[in-house]
Amino acid sequence: MSQKVIRIGTRDSELALWQAHTVQKKLNDLGYKTEIIAVKSQGDIILDKPLYELGITGIFTKTLDIAMINGQVDIAVHSMKDVPTALPVGIVQAAVLERANVLDILVHKGNLDFLSDIGTIATGSLRRQAQWLNKYPTHNVVDLRGNVNTRMQKLNDSNWSGAVFAAAGLERINLKPDDFIDLDWMIPAPAQGAMVVVAMADDSFTREAVSELNHIETEVCTYIERQFLKTLEGGCTAPIGAFATYDENNDTITLKGVLLSIDGKDKIGIEKVVPIEEWKKLGFHMAQEILNNGGEELMKNIKLSLKK
Template identity: 80%
Template sequence: MNKTIRIGTRDSELALWQAHTVAKQLNDLGYQTEIVAVKSTGDIILDKPLYELGITGIFTKTLDIAMIQGEVDIAVHSMKDVPTALPNGIVQAAVLERANTVDILVHKGNLDFLNGNGIIATGSLRRKAQWLNKYPSHEVVDLRGNVNTRMQKLQDNNWNGAVFAAAGLERINLKPDTYIDLDWMTPAPAQGAMVVVAMENDTFCREAIAKLNHKETEICTYIERQFLRELEGGCTAPIGALATVSDNTISFTGVLFSLDGKEKHEIQKSVPMEEYSELGQKAAREILENGGNDLMVQIRKTLQK
């Protein structure tokens, strides 16, 4: 165990928290680690919505390059930011036990706007579509940056609230008292999970990281990302998915919305644990066959303009 495992990460507070969490778990197993922080394009360009940047995996690309060039050995990501297809030579080495999957609304202490007109901020097409589906009279504005930046922007603007992943705020103790759980909102595929990737030919690191893997989380995120991959085909779209395990049964909910939130396709399925391998794919195909395919064509056309 004399090799030092260099852990690549974005340099935001949340990303560094994730990297330090992995480092500690590896250290506890007797491995030596070093954290290497790099800034991604997604953190630098904050004046455009993510879908306008046209880059799949904008938050992961910089670290992918650093790994391929041998500058870091592994990388730690929020799994929901990772494209469903990894670059050649890079593999998923472990998925850590999942945290809270819920989206929350951080507000300014007054929720009267929920019964009238409001302005809500989010940089996510999925959150925007689901919000407009429930509150069609509201305005949704774009919000970019790391969680600290987004929390500050909420305070600095006349918005009524902003939508965040609960897990991110909880991990760095930023979750305020003024929030409500959006338990009606289907989360992003793999929301609340952290993934560690490594080079396919790096046996030492892959064997070390495999010891951190949480099997149940790995299975649930596999189903959700399979659903995403089958639906979107490389296109960003308002897609939510959540798989949970109880008594050896997997329950799955998947949604696809139009960009304006007016059109909604939802599917719910439950299967025995041992039948999980094609659950996400079958659920996605069912949605595509029942109007989802036409909607995806529309979404691609709109986003390519």
């Protein structure tokens, strides 16, 4: 085996480092040499603006993309839901790791009376905001930015009723508190709970090494979800949820998808079960169905309201 050291690029938040160390251990167990290089991203630095105002979907991945293209690192590890559906030229998906918990959870202050009354919920995600307001139209939703630790601290220091987090992120760094409820009615972000490793297209040694970490079922399901997202949004940030599951007993794929208005008042949902053979175009076809069913108009309105 070649003695090349695979340099793993990562953001320097606790969760990002956990993800990088997880990949490092898996590669080391296979006999590869590795080194972790932490880089700060614009998404971590600019905390006073909502993500969609930064005008870029890949705000957390851009810095690492540049480091890879410049040859400072060989691979980058990301929460797959943060990765734009179109990768930069020269960068390819090298592996998707087995998915963890996909659910969103509500972290609260121990009292849930506000659920049947008025409350203030914090989240930096348009998807969570829209789904929350669709279910709880009397509530107020406020913007919450920063890495997982920062957001937890802001919740503790606030008078908010609660905040919505991805369960996987809190579980990975042991931050999941006792006071939480699973939001199993909320459709997760495409690829939520999955980690992806990207590499340079022309680096065959590294791509081959990393491909040994790929989990095929997670790769297929996240592909379907991201295709659904890409077909709907066309490069615009929007409240979109998608979750695909594989049923090995029946050899079928189920996809649940949703598109909402930002205020949560309009919601177009879809759910389908198809034979596994039809997985390649499932996300595309279901997104087209939503677009033809009022989704096109909804996407126009979303783009207009984000420009204001």
